[in-house]
Amino acid sequence: MSVSTIIEIFEDILDVKKGTVSLETTSSDIDQWDSVATVNIIVALEEEFGIKFKLKDIQTVKTVQDFVQLVQVHKK
């Protein structure tokens, strides 16, 4: 798992230029990042890494970093 792949997934789905998304980015930083986009990001990460998040985990994620950590936890 690489952090850059996760960031690329965010940039693809949010449809923003490369370099816009960093580990600190949250949904309030990017207009396109609404609840629909969040679901898309979650499903794309699950598909990409062959994992399934827990419902309670998803409710607490805010920054891109949170998503990265979540993927790391599930990959183990």
Next chain:
Amino acid sequence: MFEVLEYPFDVSKILRKKKILKRHFLENESLVNIKIAVLGATTTFEVIEQLELFLLKSGFKPTFYSCDYGQHYNVVMFDDEALINFKPDIVYLHVSPETFDELNKPNISSKEKAEIELNKMQKVWEKLNTNFNCSVIQDNFEMPLVRSLGNFSLTSTTGSSQTIILLNQMIAQEANKLSYLNIIDRFYLSSKMGLDSWKDYSLWLSSKYSLSYNAITHLSYTVSKIINSLLGKSKKCLVLDLDNTLWGGVIGDVGKEGIDLGRDTSIGQAYLDFHLYIKELKDRGVILAVCSKNEFDTAKSGFDHPDSILKFEDFTSFKANWDPKSKNIHEIADEINIGLESLVFIDDNPVERDIVRKEFGSIVTVPEIGDDVVHYREILDSADLFTVTSLSSEDVKRNEYYKNNQKREKFLSTFKNYDEYLKSLKMKAEIAPYKNIYLSRISQLTNKTNQFNLTTRRMSLQEIEKSMQEKNKISFYARLIDKFGDNGLVSLIQGTILGSEVEIDLWLMSCRVFKRTLEHSLLYSFLKEAKNRDIKTVRGRYVPTKKNYIVSNLYKEMGFLLVGEKEGSQIFEIDLEKYSIPNNPNIIIEEL
């Protein structure tokens, strides 16, 4: 890039590339506008986004109306203003067992539960049909994911499994009765994927999606295929490679006796099953062609193999030579006289698939069938390219028509001039007002004829049915028979009378009978009828499209005068009082 939208799908890629794909498709300027209302019992955002992509890929530019989830019946029954103003061409009703209120009630019989739900749907369908005269696409139901009665749920007269089976059966029966109603078979799609993958309970809890994203892709794809079919854009012809596609081994090396085909080996059995499947496609109207790098005679001999289900005669076009496949594909389309966009190319060789994709972009469909015969049949089947929403008897006969056309062409080469050839065809035509038994064929023709089509006006079954009851219409169909066989119902003309004038709003002919002068006979019949009804002026319009150049001069050739231009189309007129209507010497008109 657009191959992510070809079966088998890469859902993660689709999700990531959605926006880029959409921008890419929107660059195409010849997209056809279409208005779709998606009415969801559950959340529909993702269904709409993916449906949009699949439709853009097939050349449509959809605009959508959607309602809040759960409002799917209310917006129809209580005449939501936005929906009324939207005037949908197609309405898609997206439902699921989660929203089937009575499903798990213990004290009502399965039959009663199914009837209650069906009754709600029927009211909505009727209302939609009355308000919009549009096609309706309706989901049926997958099995419930959990069953408190367990295995007994199917047998129990109140069980949820039994209820779903009964309801699906009732919905299918309704769809057989109502020509505007089309069913998305979620029951099959979910069985194929497996309910565990089809459903995503977390997604239901967090976002009220009744399906997993993977399932949404398959479902939206199926909805897009139905829409393609309703608008006459399904594929028509299967172009097949031979070596390692229709049999194991290279026939040029191992000879007819050496190819792997038949029950003796497991691989041979797989090729045999693929043959059987293709034969079934042919029997329901798909045209078959061969495109193979081989010596012609060697290639042909493969079909003399004792276990070969497919025979040389099953192929309407047979290209076995050493030319590039792209060249052969062009020739196949020309020979059969259909557009490249109607072709599906099957080849085990990834290099050939790639060349064809590069040459034709997304125009010719190239399923990613891989190189293992074990998967060919399943992939071709799931790609669902030859979708039909009803089977007209014309579909079943189509292969025969094209085959007869080839006989005609050979015959033609034995004549000195074309007139002599036309006479020798001994053509007879039946020209008569629209009849109910031909409704589905008439609608099909209006929706898929692109070349010989003056106005390219598309008409649904309901519109035609309605227009048949109006007194100010003159509508004729033509069937054509010749010494080689029956060409079926192949041409239409219809006009609307206003005072002493009639305007031809639709005139089309199937490409299978081009250059037979049938257009003369049909127009003359139309003019005679107009004269009988005391019409003085007949007006025609030519609305140019990318595909109908062939008829740009038709009105002039038939003696009409260009009187003006309006919104890009040309207006022609003929003065019936000064015009004596000739007879076409090549075609006898009689009841067939």
